[in-house]
Structure formats: structure tokens, C-alpha cells
Amino acid sequence: KNLQVVATAIELLRFKFNISEENLINGINSTTINTGLQGRWQVLGVNPLIVCDTGHNLEGLKYVIKQLGNTPGDNLHIVIGFVSDKDISRLLPLMPKDAKYYFTRASVPRALDENMLLKQGLEQDLKGNSYLNVETAFKEARKDADKNDIIFIGGSTFIVADFLKYFHSQEPV
Numbered sequence: 001k002n003l004q005v006v007a008t009a010i011e012l013l014r015f016k017f018n019i020s021e022e023n024l025i026n027g028i029n030s031t032t033i034n035t036g037l038q039g040r041w042q043v044l045g046v047n048p049l050i051v052c053d054t055g056h057n058l059e060g061l062k063y064v065i066k067q068l069g070n071t072p073g074d075n076l077h078i079v080i081g082f083v084s085d086k087d088i089s090r091l092l093p094l095m096p097k098d099a100k101y102y103f104t105r106a107s108v109p110r111a112l113d114e115n116m117l118l119k120q121g122l123e124q125d126l127k128g129n130s131y132l133n134v135e136t137a138f139k140e141a142r143k144d145a146d147k148n149d150i151i152f153i154g155g156s157t158f159i160v161a162d163f164l165k166y167f168h169s170q171e172p173v
Contacts, residue, residue, distance in 0.1 A: 006028065007024075044167055045151075048077075050151045050153075051071075051153070052154055053067075053154045061094055061154075065094055074148040075100065075149040076096060076098065076099035076152065077141040077149060078128075079102040079134065079138050079141050079153040079154075080153075081106055081112065081117060081134070081137075081155050086112070089120075093124055095124070095126055097125050099126070099127075100128055100141075101127060101129075102140055103117040103129070103131065104117075104131045104134050104159065105117070106162050107134075114132065133162070134153070135163075138163060
């Protein structure tokens with residue numbers, strides 16, 4: 001969605017700098033390497049597809065859920081957590097009802113208790129269980145997922161940060 005803004009900015013910069021289409025494509029493809037930006041629809045695995053996203057407000061989650069709906073896969077597994085001061089009463093109703101949920105908490109003091117999140121999730125007809133931390137929740141999702149499934153990790157920037165720390169600490173398979 002932000003590519004339109006990038007393309008417009010590049011067009012304006014071309015009046016002053018020599019920026020080729022190849023430069024533009026290479027820059028876009030190297031965004032994470034060049035900026036360190038992680039966790040925005042970041043694909044970390046296939047078979048099953050593993051995606052994380054730091055979208056954590058109403059608009060961000062709406063967009064992520066739309067992307068999930070447009071992503072081919074058999075079953076959706078969602079590892080999710082929020083901070084305790086977030087009003088999730090408007091967020092949980094957006095979540096897909098046909099997914100399996102792994103309610104968890106980030107390793108920060110502000111994290112919402114996973115059992116409180118489970119209770120609120122169940123009130124919204126979201127099916128799943130609670131897990132003490134992101135690593136445990138992801139391992140369970142990975143165990144449950146088949147190769148054509150999708151595992152999504154999100155709800156909070158802190159959840160994604162914990163997941164990326166765990167994920168990058170693992171030996172490549």
C-alpha cells in the first residue's frame with residue numbers, strides 16, 4: 001500500500017537525482033536490509049506459510065485481516081497477543097472466526113495476560129487456547145499446522161518482536 005507513496009517520492013526525486021527503475025526495484029527489494037524494518041507482512045517460512053505483522057490498531061488489523069483473507073491456504077492458525085492498555089473490544093470482533101487461536105503474551109510488563117485474552121476471545125467465538133509465551137504458542141501452532149496452512153503471528157509489536165527473536169535464534173532446517 002505504501003509503494004504508491006514511494007513511487008511518487010521517487011518521481012519527484014528524479015528531478016534532482018539519477019534514479020533508474022532498476023535502482024527503485026533494488027531499493028524496494030532491499031528495504032529490510034537497508035532500513036532494519038521488520039514485521040510488516042514479513043514472510044518467514046513456507047509449507048506452512050509463516051507470516052508476522054506488527055499491525056496493532058483498528059486500521060492496521062483490518063488491513064492485515066484482509067491480506068490474510070486474500071492469502072491462499074487451507075487452515076489459519078493465529079498466534080496473537082496484545083498489551084494490557086489496548087482496548088481490544090473493537091479488535092477481537094474483526095478476527096476471523098474460522099481460525100485456530102493461540103492466545104499468548106509478550107515478554108513486556110504491559111502485556112495482556114494470556115488467560116484474560118483467551119476469555120475475551122472465547123466471548124467473540126474465537127476458538128483456541130492460551131500459552132504462557134510466544135515461543136510456546138508458535139511451537140504449538142507449528143505442530144498443528146499442515147503444509148498448506150497459514151500461521152500468522154501478530155496483534156502487538158511486542159508479540160512480533162518476541163517471535164522474531166525466537167525465530168532468528170533457531171538453527172536453519
